[in-house]
Amino acid sequence: MIKSVLVANRGEIACRVFRTCRELGIATVAVFSDADAGALHVREADTAVRLPGATPAETYLRGDLLVAAALASGADAVHPGYGFLSENADFARAVAGAGLTWIGPPPDAIEAMASKTRAKELMGLPPLNLADVTERDLPLLIKASAGGGGRGMRVVRQLADLEAQLTAARAEALGAFGDGDVFVEPYVEGGRHVEVQILADAHGTVWVLGTRDCSLQRRHQKVIEEAPAPGLRPEMVDELYALAVRAVKATDYRGAGTVEFLVAGAKAHFLEMNTRLQVEHPVTEAVFGLDLVALQLRVAEGDALPPSPPAPRGHAIEARLYAEDPANGWAPQTGTIHQLAFDGARLDAGYADGDTIGVHYDPMIAKVVVHGATRAEAARKLAHALERARVHGPATNRDLLVRSLRHPDFTDGPDHLDSDSASAYQGPQGPRLDTGFYDRNLADVTAPLPGAAHAALAAALADAASRAGRFGGGWRNVPSQPQVKRYGEHEVRYRLARQGLEADGHPGVRLDCATPDRVRLEVGGLIREFGVSRYGDGVVYVDTASGCHALTAHPRFTDPSDLVAPGSLLAPMPGVVARVADGVEEGCRVHAGQPLLWLEAMKMEHRISAPASGTLTALHAAPGRQVEVGALLAVVASEAEEA
Incomplete structure (x- = not known):
């Protein structure tokens, strides 16, 4: 009878397993990397064990540390969740070898299916031989033999691209699963x-x-x-x-x-x-x-x-x-x-x-x-x-x-x-x-959510209510100039006069009621509710019946040092520069859409491309460099700017 379960995983799946364990009266043990010290799965467990590791991503791949954590915490069973070591036969054997119950298939079954190439052979469906691939086999799909989740996967439509895509797939598979083996199979269109x-x-x-x-x-x-x-x-x-x-x-x-x-x-x-x-x-x-x-x-x-x-x-x-x-x-x-x-x-x-x-x-x-x-x-x-x-x-x-x-x-x-x-x-x-x-x-x-202009108006009115207290359609303001608020690309100009709300670009819109967190507008004879939330980060969230608008509130005056030069390529997320494209260096000519470099973040590589054709006037990215979101990676002077 299992009494205590350690989940050798993190995040959503750990929380999911804990929920069932609580319902069955089974104690729970979480493990965590330093990056996950305050994570939800750690807070929900009865006991939590810190796992030391060289990097946060590698922490959950240390089977020896996971087994030691189970023994130290008094757990008598291990649930692997999904990802990480969940399909690692050696880890399953180590768990059983330590006298713990493995909540999963036998190690031999895991091993038989762990490699997609071996699994296909077991099912009588061997993959293509790379040496025999021809134009007739296109398009091809490159896949990692170990792991999943789309990592190490590439579609090849031209035979000339095969070698480069194999190299990229092997590198990604090695980084994600510690195994760079890949194989190819026909890519089935429309399946x-x-x-x-x-x-x-x-x-x-x-x-x-x-x-x-x-x-x-x-x-x-x-x-x-x-x-x-x-x-x-x-x-x-x-x-x-x-x-x-x-x-x-x-x-x-x-x-x-x-x-x-x-x-x-x-x-x-x-x-x-x-x-x-x-x-x-x-x-x-x-x-x-x-x-x-x-x-x-x-x-x-x-x-x-x-x-x-x-x-x-x-x-x-x-x-x-x-x-x-x-x-x-x-x-x-x-x-x-x-x-x-x-x-x-x-x-x-x-x-x-x-x-x-x-x-x-x-x-x-x-x-x-x-x-x-x-x-x-x-x-x-x-x-x-x-x-x-x-x-x-x-x-x-x-x-x-x-x-x-x-x-x-x-x-x-x-x-x-x-x-x-x-x-x-x-x-x-x-x-x-x-x-x-x-x-x-x-x-x-992915088209923009409709109604952003009305959402921006509601955000401005809620902001006014937060400064002036609750007000409705009869509240009036008598300055000579309208109030002006800017949210992203939306400039809101309005006046609360004796006859009610007057807002540029919003004819016939009537203010029914406004508080700091809720605005009710009559639009075309229909009453619409807008929930408004702020959290001190400069973003206003306006919830409507058709979705939420996240609006960035602009300050009235802009610091010149905050302006970004045209053609600047900023890091869209924190990460590490994985590599710079061959031949890309300061002073070189680039064309619109040309890959310049790749960032590695969240276990995936993300391509950074030239926004326009022109000259690369600055390159601040180098392989291995850690960058924060918004960091300047490169600058491309477009042909229009050069003219």
Whole structure:
């Protein structure tokens, strides 16, 4: 009987496992790097152990320190979570060798599936031989043999690019997983990412817990997941189930695991088996009414599963809330989360109000999950929960998620298709629900949120109320000049006169009421509410029924030293300069969009490109240099400036 569990992980998954442990009366132990000393998972655990490490990213990869922490804390079991050492057979053996219970599959099963190349061979699907690759094999996908999450992955469309992309993929894989081995396989255009959840015990029982669709991805990392995968032919589902059970039987598997496929037309391509709990496991829990972590614990204790799982019901969708700017190359963001509040949804979060998102780890803030009787109902509920949430802090992908859930390419598909229908939604241009969703629709789902001008007006009126006290439509001001406030690109000029609100550019807008944190305006005969929040960082958050506007308040007078020279390239995030492009040096000519250098942050490389064609007049970046957000990296004098 397990009495105390150490989670060899951090953030959201550690908090998730702790929640189940508390419900089962099991004590919890957290581990943390110096960067995570004040993290939510540390605060929620009964006991916490600091892990020394050369860098924050390496800390959670020290299996010897994790085992020592478990023994020192009195834990008798270890849950690996996902990422880090969760699929490391040597770590699983070390845990068992120390007399601790490993909450996961047997080490031999992990080892059999740890390398994607070995896993494919085990399934009878060997990868391409690099020496035999020709133009006919294009496009190609380079993947890291170890690990996942899109790291070490590259798409190659021209054979001439293969060697350079292999070098970059190997470097990224080595940095992320300590293993630089990669392989290539055909890149399937327009495929769907479909996976099967399995759970097996030590007594021969195997549960197949339905399918999930995880096709909406950016940088090969999942953004929106749902269960069951919609629109699959019954015979396709049967085939996926059979292949998943084959993987279980081939490895004498025990515990939770996921078998992943790329489905294109009527064909399923095996991708890999993840020998751990998946990030998206909550959608399966919602559909089957199960707690997969609790079942992992039962299996680890040697209990037998019932002969069959509960029957599935309804549909569940999960959205991953990331601190990132999708319209700016998905650049990760850092900073303080002032408020994080959702209604009408399950929230699995690794952060709470007041926590800071740093540069050392993945920028996922939380997973937001809803369940509905149908797919359409679940999508509607999740979009509404995201839209009405209070997410104040660094920029996030929240608006992108809302628009994705309402986009025709996502919504225009039935909950189920009969055996005569295609295995992917079909539209005028072919499949709609596929991994190319954001390639096609990024501009649509990242367009600026409408209503920013009204939000800026509400922010200005709330600011006035904070200085003058509560006022309504009858409050008047009689100076000769209007009040002026500037928020980003929006200049607000208004006057509160005897006849009410007079605001330039807002004809017919009437002020109903204003307090320091709430403004009510009548716009076109409709009353609209604006929630206004400030946290002392110069950003005003205005929550509306259609989302939140983060407005930067400009001071009335600007210090000349704060002005940025045209063509300046500033670090979009804290990080380390990974490398500078070959031939890039001060005085060289560059063209618009040309990669100049790469920053490494949040376990990913981020390209910094020339904003315009011209001359590189300054280069302040050097490999290995640590930079803070806003640091000057380079300056490009455009051709227009040179003329």
